[in-house]
Amino acid sequence: MTGAHFIAGETVTGGESFASSPATGEPRDHPLGTPALIDRAVRAAEDAFAAIAATTREARAALLEKIADEIEARGAEITAIGTAETGLPEARLNGERGRTCGQLRLFAEHIRDGAYLDRRHDTALPTRAPLPRPDLRMIQRPIGPVGVFGASNFPLAFSVAGGDTASALAAGCPVVVKGHPGHPGTSQIVAEAIAAAVAASGLPGGVFSMVHDGGLEVGRALVEHPLIKAVGFTGSLKGGRALYDLCAARPEPIPFFGELGSINPMFCLPGAMESRAEAIGRDWAASLSMGAGQFCTNPGVVFVTEGPQAEAMVAAATEAMGAGAPQVMLTDGIAKAFHEGAERMARTAGKSFGQACEGRNATPWLIETDLAAWEANEELADEVFGPLGIVVRLPDASDMPRVAAGLHGQLTATLQMEEGDTDLARTLVPVLERKVGRILVNGYPTGVEVADAMVHGGPYPASTNFGATSVGTLAIRRWLRPVSFQNMPEALLPEDLR
Template sequence: MSYTPHGCHLIAGEKITTDTQFSSAPATGQAFEFSAGTPELVAQACVAAHKAFAGFAATTREARAVLLETIADEIDARGDAITEIGSAETGLPEGRLVGERGRTTGQLRLFATHIRNGDYLDRRHDEALPERQPLPRPDLRMMQRPIGPVAVFGASNFPLAFSVAGGDTAAALAAGCPVVVKGHGAHPGTGEIVADAITAAVKACGMDAGIFSLVQGGSRAVGEALVTDPRIKAVGFTGSLGGGRALFNLCAARPEPIPFFGELGSVNPMFVLPEAAANRGEKLGADWAGSLTMGVGQFCTNPGIALVVEGSDADQFVTAAKAGLEAVSAQTMLTDGMAEAYRNGARRVAEGAGVKSLLTTSCEGRDAAPYLFEVSAADWLADEVLAEEVFGPLGLVIRVKDAAQMLEIAESFKGQLTATLQMDDGDIDLARDLLPILERMAGRVLANGFPTGVEVCDTMVHGGPYPASTNFGATSVGTLSIRRFLRPVCYQNLPEALLPKDLLSV
């Protein structure tokens, strides 16, 4: 490998080492040593972010847009090195990493365009009415303002798009909030290169170096120190339900509770309606198998559960899905721990009452191969464990008796990122009955598609009711995600000399 990591933390523009080291665990190639994070280092980064906040919040939208574009340029300039070490660390193929880098730089540039437009500020002005009776009205102006330093936790399954310079970081910097990132131990070298790119961009733009820091690895105490530091005002997190809930509880228990925007888990149910199953059940089964195994099933929008009305059409769907999954060989997962959790999840499903194994595989180490199970609606409703996410290429088919039972199952789901309707024209009445349930269940409702693959744009919602996310009113993808790191401030009778410049034209 041509790129050799320096193994340092990046704290307000400075490379810093710590006494404790940890080794990377690459899927292929050489392991490297990295300095491990400490609570003391977290405090240093948070102090720098706090000191930088007032000045960064006062920068113009144009200055922050240029910063975001410069970060994107610096990442692209390191593209080959990112792909090289990213592939070694994660086992992801070159094409996937190149595409993910494009998504990462694309969302940075999208936010630059978004803040230049200015609509996100939601500026309002109620002019003074001094003659109004019985009481005059003061001059009132309102706009969104940045909330303060933001903590971001790098995600395991997206080493670029949901990590050091991912959507949370892009949204926070766009809003005018300094960022302290806790890098993920699964890909520290990848995180380091991206952090170097951000640091170079901050310097090139003449910004305060305190607006960005990366703390690598470390024990659970490092994450706990980050979310409980009094200078941190919000947290962005993508990860496991258990780890996310623990951090959420810490945020809520602080003397000053802060918002925790966590994306935690989802099984993303797919409802195969009767006419669609009759007309194209075979194709739907094959396509579902493709979506289940995309990226070794390591997508938070992986459609792990399919519901279909029992009968010959369901048989056709299941047969095609099984054939599609059988054709997929074992693939490398992102970490050894993730592969072991996947196998444990498959065993948990297989042991469920009434569960029938349709495709079982043997996979060891870091590899994962597909599993397929089916269960009756009655048995599924009786076992809450079957509704828990299994992160990987595992599918569970729920056979329902009729449309009424499909509605009953839909009502039983907890919060989800997505819910999908596979439907034809003759299914419109059932779809109409399902839609209000799915709207309450999920942040994104699809028709005749698959949820894997999340468009980064103005309209995207990547979030949903708990446990899909900890804040159902937020999204972690798309330009609306900037609203997580803003709060409205009303200015009453302030002279124009004191008003933010963005309010003067309103």
């Protein structure tokens, strides 16, 4: 593979380069992104905006489906380099590729339907007294070029052709992606697939560009470019908050749709613990350890009532975690941060099960604490990205609503309950509605269904915009804004309003 950027339909090589850091195999050189390349890509996106904004819904749907076809045609190549770069198993990459293509096709179906346009029409009332009413028509229109940051933990579904890119193209917005340095080869192949689909669709090349990572100045150049109208991001709280602040400080502030972090609390109600404490412990350990815990919906904190059922749950979880082999983490940096975070949490809580691993490997950690320590040490509520879980023992189940009220914003919250727990659950749900984007009962949050009713977002710091989602068809609304047309001649209206 020859490393290259994809800018407005052209492969761009040369300049300084960086070497990838794969889990297996030899490093490959890829060209470093620069602010000048970002400027070139964004200006091409602005030049292409009028063309893609004017396309029919059918034409954009066909583009999305063509992108899915091109990705599938490169499936074996994507899996080979993706597994080498990230250490993710082949089955996981194949499944993620299916999800990536599935959400592209889902958005194609969604825009064909047209309901997302939220079209409204108030007909003129020329004889209304005391004043006549004009003819008013409203529709959602694309906002302009969108900047997207590729994510580390999903090299396909949240990266170059992920949900941000799919929904932005569906809305009629050109996209400029900054690739993630953890999987640059994977990013490049997917970018090639998108560029091929754009060319085959007869659209300007500026509809899509991908610039490789080049350090903080490249990300800054993307969010601060005056022609970028919104940004999509999935990553750390620290990095996302810095970009959010840059977007807000621009002469023209723009929306920053960042999904930043979550500990995804699970509340184990008494009836559930009485009937299936050991099963909850085993299943929680499996969810927590899946993919080396590198999911934004990883259930990192469990609240249980002190007693023999809590002991049984912890024992079952500990046994299940101990039986697993070390897993490779996505990057050296993620592994280092996990090891440091786990050891820091263990020192704070005082009771833990886990072990340090060499290099890029990780094994699960289970940390135990009580309500007093939880409330006294705010750092226990920080996300540690990886297979780390905290069990918080509460004196009484009646403490759960108060604990829930003290949580920061989260992506998810889970209730493990039986029918006899309904009264307690009834007090918890209104609290959790204000804290999370998705509430689950008797399940585990890892695994986010790509569907119309899905919400993958939540109050800060889970995301920077609680009214949005990065998964599901509602994600398209991030890249649209309502425009009202008053007394507009039919010939001047957007086609979907005629």
